[in-house]
Amino acid sequence: MSSEGKVHPVASNGDLTKKPFKIFVGYDPREDLAYEVCRHSILKRSSIPVEIVPIKQSELRKNGLYWRERGQFESTEFSFTRFLTPHLANYDGWAMFVDCDFLYLADIKELTDLIDDKYAIMCVQHDYTPKETTKMDGAVQTVYPRKNWSSMVLYNSGHPKNKVLTPEVVNKETGAFLHRFQWLEDDDIGSIPFVWNFLEGHNQVVENDPSTFPKSIHYTRGGPWFEAWKHCEFADLWLKEMEEYNQEAQKKGVEVKSGESVVVEPGTTLVHLSQACLDVVKKGKGSDSISLFVKISDQKLVIGHLYAEKIPQLYFDLVFNKKFVLSHDGKSGTEPKVSLEEAKNEIKSDQKDSSSDDDDDESEDEEFDQVKSVEDGSEDDDQSSDDDDDSDDEDDDSEEEHEETPNKVEGSNKHAAESSKTPVQKKAKFVTPEKTGGKKGAVHTATPYPSKQAVKKPANSDQTKQQSSNSSGIGAFRCNPCNRSFNSEGALQNHTKAKHGAAK
Numbered sequence: 146m147s148s149e150g151k152v153h154p155v156a157s158n159g160d161l162t163k164k165p166f167k168i169f170v171g172y173d174p175r176e177d178l179a180y181e182v183c184r185h186s187i188l189k190r191s192s193i194p195v196e197i198v199p200i201k202q203s204e205l206r207k208n209g210l211y212w213r214e215r216g217q218f219e220s221t222e223f224s225f226t227r228f229l230t231p232h233l234a235n236y237d238g239w240a241m242f243v244d245c246d247f248l249y250l251a252d253i254k255e256l257t258d259l260i261d262d263k264y265a266i267m268c269v270q271h272d273y274t275p276k277e278t279t280k281m282d283g284a285v286q287t288v289y290p291r292k293n294w295s296s297m298v299l300y301n302s303g304h305p306k307n308k309v310l311t312p313e314v315v316n317k318e319t320g321a322f323l324h325r326f327q328w329l330e331d332d333d334i335g336s337i338p339f340v341w342n343f344l345e346g347h348n349q350v351v352e353n354d355p356s357t358f359p360k361s362i363h364y365t366r367g368g369p370w371f372e373a374w375k376h377c378e379f380a381d382l383w384l385k386e387m388e389e390y391n392q393e394a395q396k397k398g399v400e401v402k403s404g405e406s407v408v409v410e411p412g413t414t415l416v417h418l419s420q421a422c423l424d425v426v427k428k429g430k431g432s433d434s435i436s437l438f439v440k441i442s443d444q445k446l447v448i449g450h451l452y453a454e455k456i457p458q459l460y461f462d463l464v465f466n467k468k469f470v471l472s473h474d475g476k477s478g479t480e481p482k483v484s485l486e487e488a489k490n491e492i493k494s495d496q497k498d499s500s501s502d503d504d505d506d507e508s509e510d511e512e513f514d515q516v517k518s519v520e521d522g523s524e525d526d527d528q529s530s531d532d533d534d535d536s537d538d539e540d541d542d543s544e545e546e547h548e549e550t551p552n553k554v555e556g557s558n559k560h561a562a563e564s565s566k567t568p569v570q571k572k573a574k575f576v577t578p579e580k581t582g583g584k585k586g587a588v589h590t591a592t593p594y595p596s597k598q599a600v601k602k603p604a605n606s607d608q609t610k611q612q613s614s615n616s617s618g619i620g621a622f623r624c625n626p627c628n629r630s631f632n633s634e635g636a637l638q639n640h641t642k643a644k645h646g647a648a649k
Contacts, residue, residue: 165194167240171223172199180245251360264335269342406472422458435475
């Protein structure tokens with residue numbers, strides 16, 4: 146995983162037979178969610194065709210368009226890449242650059258209606274001197290003339306003076322030259338009303354004066370996606386937009402690109418991860434194993450393995466109530482797609498029913514089938530890790546972790562059907578224990594796969610009788626040596642094999 150961001154396709158809407166208005170949005174992996182919400186707010190309200198393109202420094206470097214070293218006062222990855230906008234627009238027509246920390250509250254058409262071809266650029270001409278010494282997640286706050294002018298700019302890309310902004314110039318010129326628009330005369334810069342770059346914490350709304358109501362809010366000090374700014378002014382508007390974005394995104398399959406990751410913020414809802422499949426596999430890559438990971442807080446865990454020929458699709462029943470990150474270790478050309486949707490109310494009720502009535506933490510045993518992925522008929526025990534990717538040396542420890550009883554169980558209470566001849570593929574369960582290895586919110590999952598052998602009955606006759614007499618109740622299958630209960634025969638067998646296998 147090379148970054149906390151992801152590859153974002155160009156987004157467009159409206160009638161694409163008409164030339165869309167190009168909008169380039171500054172992208173930083175630390176603010177992936179901010180980019181998504183900004184993008185959503187534009188698309189949602191726009192009545193004209195727009196094409197939204199993230200300016201990603203990593204891609205520009207790969208394409209040979211950006212090579213300058215990052216300076217100590219560059220608070221984002223797009224501090225200078227923004228000035229490539231005319232070049233990226235092929236020096237043709239009008240295009241807009243905007244920071245990712247904007248929230249649009251009005252139709253972008255209203256902004257394009259202000260365009261005047263006599264100008265080389267147009268922007269909000271702030272007189273802004275910040276009071277804070279830091280911003281965002283602790284970045285140094287700088288003060289300079291025309292500060293925040295370059296945060297949202299309409300570029301007349303075909304204007305002769307803007308053709309100065311070649312990749313060579315953008316990579317070598319100073320911050321003062323670029324951010325103060327020193328390649329232009331003052332008369333070349335048109336003015337836009339401040340409500341189109343309304344600085345949170347600086348600009349003020351005047352009661353009963355609609356001309357002061359923001360049309361786009363700029364969280365220039367830091368937005369609600371940063372812990373230090375989660376209670377900033379207009380945070381509620383951004384959070385509401387985030388909820389709408391999440392709900393729409395969860396209805397679609399999310400593609401996880403090679404070397405990238407997908408950040409998911411459940412917000413006030415629960416997110417259900419139901420399946421993962423290989424969307425595209427380049428020729429010659431079919432025999433490779435692809436491990437899927439989910440990272441919650443500081444724990445990165447394996448949730449399954451995909452194989453193009455053997456197991457191109459996996460089913461899950463995982464429910465998340467906090468921010469998580471999806472990634473995989475597949476090579477370039479493998480494109481796993483993950484299905485996310487809002488968890489239904491019945492899942493919430495199942496979570497309450499699935500916990501044991503016994504208040505003793507040590508006796509709360511819930512079914513947690515230890516199912517492992519299979520490659521060429523061999524079992525892979527590497528199913529979890531604590532804080533890093535080095536899980537190959539922790540097979541025994543991870544197996545112990547899967548058998549530990551969580552304090553709380555979240556997820557469906559349905560059991561997979563069992564057969565003495567052909568066991569069906571089971572679904573993994575999502576568990577959110579309050580305490581796992583001393584860390585709150587840790588998640589452990591079982592990885593589904595097509596089982597390779599029939600379930601065998603336990604040899605212990607007393608144990609079999611006890612299971613038969615209690616088969617209709619929770620914890621009907623009991624392990625006599627350690628006095629623990631399980632909800633299925635398969636779970637008991639897996640436990641017996643893991644815990645007491647050496648004694649057989």
